[in-house]
Amino acid sequence: MSENLLEINNLKMHFPITGGVMLKQVAAVKAVDDVSLFIRHGETLGLVGESGCGKSTLGKCAVRLNTPTSGQVIFDGQDITYAQTSELRNTRRNMQMIFQDPAESLDPRMSVRAIIDEAFAVQKIGTRKERNEKVAYLLDRVGLPSQAIDKFPFEFSGGQRQRIGIARAIALKPKLIIADEPVSALDVSVQSQVLNLMMELQREMNLAYLFIAHDLAVVKHISDRVAVMYLGKIVELADADAIYKNPKHAYTKALLSAIPLPDPTAQKDRVILEGDVPSPINPPAGSAFGDRINHPRYEETIGMDLSLVEIEKDHWVAADPCCLSAEDYTKACGLASK
Numbered sequence: 001m002s003e004n005l006l007e008i009n010n011l012k013m014h015f016p017i018t019g020g021v022m023l024k025q026v027a028a029v030k031a032v033d034d035v036s037l038f039i040r041h042g043e044t045l046g047l048v049g050e051s052g053c054g055k056s057t058l059g060k061c062a063v064r065l066n067t068p069t070s071g072q073v074i075f076d077g078q079d080i081t082y083a084q085t086s087e088l089r090n091t092r093r094n095m096q097m098i099f100q101d102p103a104e105s106l107d108p109r110m111s112v113r114a115i116i117d118e119a120f121a122v123q124k125i126g127t128r129k130e131r132n133e134k135v136a137y138l139l140d141r142v143g144l145p146s147q148a149i150d151k152f153p154f155e156f157s158g159g160q161r162q163r164i165g166i167a168r169a170i171a172l173k174p175k176l177i178i179a180d181e182p183v184s185a186l187d188v189s190v191q192s193q194v195l196n197l198m199m200e201l202q203r204e205m206n207l208a209y210l211f212i213a214h215d216l217a218v219v220k221h222i223s224d225r226v227a228v229m230y231l232g233k234i235v236e237l238a239d240a241d242a243i244y245k246n247p248k249h250a251y252t253k254a255l256l257s258a259i260p261l262p263d264p265t266a267q268k269d270r271v272i273l274e275g276d277v278p279s280p281i282n283p284p285a286g287s288a289f290g291d292r293i294n295h296p297r298y299e300e301t302i303g304m305d306l307s308l309v310e311i312e313k314d315h316w317v318a319a320d321p322c323c324l325s326a327e328d329y330t331k332a333c334g335l336a337s338k
Contacts, residue, residue, distance in 0.1 A: 004038040004074075005176055005208050006062060011035045011071030013057050017281065030280045031057040033232035034071075036308075039176065044202065044209040046223030046240065048216055048255065050277065054232040055212045056100075059178040062210060063095045064088055076175065093123055096169040100181040102161035106153040112139070112164055113149045119171040138167040142197060159190035163197070170201060176208045183218060195222055217259050220244055228252045231288040232280055234308065235323070238315035248311060250323040251289050290322025297321045309336045 013032040016025040031054045039045045047055050060066045062073060064080055073081045080091055099105035106115055113135055120131045139148055142163040153161055162182060169177050179198070183191040199222060201207060213219050219226060219240075226243040228236040228251060236249040247253045254271040275292040278284050284291035286301030300321060308316040309332045317324065319332040 003040055005041045005043075005076055006039040006210070007072070007074040008038070008058075008062060009036050009072040009074070011058070011061060011073065012069045013054075013061050013066055014069045027281050030232050030283055032061065032068075033280075033283070035229075035232070035234055037227055037234060037237065039208050039210060041175070042202070042206045042208055043225070044211055044223045046219035046226040047210060047212045047229060048214060048219050048226060049229035050214060050255075052277065052280070053229045054280070055214075055229055056180050058229070059097070059180050059210055059212050062176075063092070063097060063178055065097075089123075093172045094175045096172070096174045096177050098162075098165050098169050098177060098179045098182045101185050102158060102165045103153065103185075105165055106161060108153055111150050111152055112144075115153075115164065116168050116171055119168060123172060125172075134171070138171055139164075141170075141201075142167045157190075158186050159194060162186060162194055166194070166197065166201070170205065170207075173205060174207070176210070178210045178212070180212045181214070182211075184213065184215065191218065192221075198222065216244075216255055228255065231278060231283055233288070233306075233318070234316075235289070235318045235320075236316065237308065238312075238317075242312070242315050246315075248315070248317040248324060248328055249289075249320070250293075287320045287322040290320065293322070295322035305336070307336075311335065 011032055012034055014028040014030050017027040017029065018024060019026040035058060047058065049055055057066060061068050064073065064083065068081060072079060075091060075095060078091065080088060116135045116138055117131050120126055120134065126134065136146060136149060139146065144160060144163055153164065183194050186194060195218065202209065211219060211222055223240045225238065226240050227234050228249065230251050236243065236252045243252065244256065247256055254273050257269065257271040275294060278288055278291055286298055286304065287306060290298040290301055306318045306320050309319045311317050311328060311332050317332065319336050321329050324332060
């Protein structure tokens with residue numbers, strides 16, 4: 001068995017923009033642009049970045065809800081990049097999603113019983129009686145009362161609806177769950193309960209998570225490693241402790257500075273980002289973040305290889321003169337040339 005459950009290699013997801021009488025492609029939204037990463041069995045990889053940077057699109061490509069423009073998606077040793085729907089049926093038993101808004105991701109016309117039972121029915125697992133027993137067990141496992149089984153999503157709070165979504169996701173005992181901002185739509189008081197439930201389930205079932213979020217405080221609580229994404233690219237990737245204690249990339253530092261402190265009287269140096277996020281339709285020719293902050297060395301980066309470099313053990317960062325300290329950039333250049 002491979003150490004890595006999921007491998008994504010040089011993945012691109014470009015959405016075409018058409019125009020004119022003949023509706024020819026005139027441009028493309030480069031939502032994901034040459035991303036490589038991996039997730040080990042039982043590991044949580046946090047994926048963070050601002051809204052619109054391509055996090056959710058990457059997650060949908062990983063479970064093949066989107067077919068990538070190019071690149072490779074390997075799940076549990078099997079290349080599923082361009083697999084047909086019929087070929088994906090068995091694979092999808094082992095990869096599931098938890099969506100951001102449980103009110104939108106649960107069919108309001110279906111009862112809780114039908115929503116969770118659907119996973120078993122599609123995969124033709126068990127008799128009706130056996131499936132009912134499994135649904136009841138799953139509801140109990142995620143902390144919902146047995147009488148919830150015949151109710152409808154609108155009868156529950158946001159946190160309870162997300163528990164239903166989690167029950168549906170774990171029904172087939174998957175190996176990987178893509179959690180797309182699973183707590184961002186919930187009250188702060190409920191977020192920790194849902195996170196703790198996810199961590200308990202991970203320990204019990206040896207689940208791997210791709211945990212997508214924009215809240216770095218939440219990601220720190222649950223992740224083993226963290227990948228920082230900006231305008232369709234990974235700009236830094238390291239163990240969670242390394243990211244929070246010793247960030248290298250200027251964008252990572254800016255995100256970390258936005259985390260609120262528990263003590264309202266405490267002073268903190270905030271990094272105020274200047275400029276606007278570039279358009280994924282027409283991204284900068286050089287450093288995307290350097291262009292945003294109007295860095296004096298931006299022109300140097302046009303045509304430059306800004307690929308990730310392992311600047312320290314298991315700590316990867318884009319070799320970008322606009323975004324690294326002088327010392328780190330010199331070190332990254334030396335490592336890149338080897």
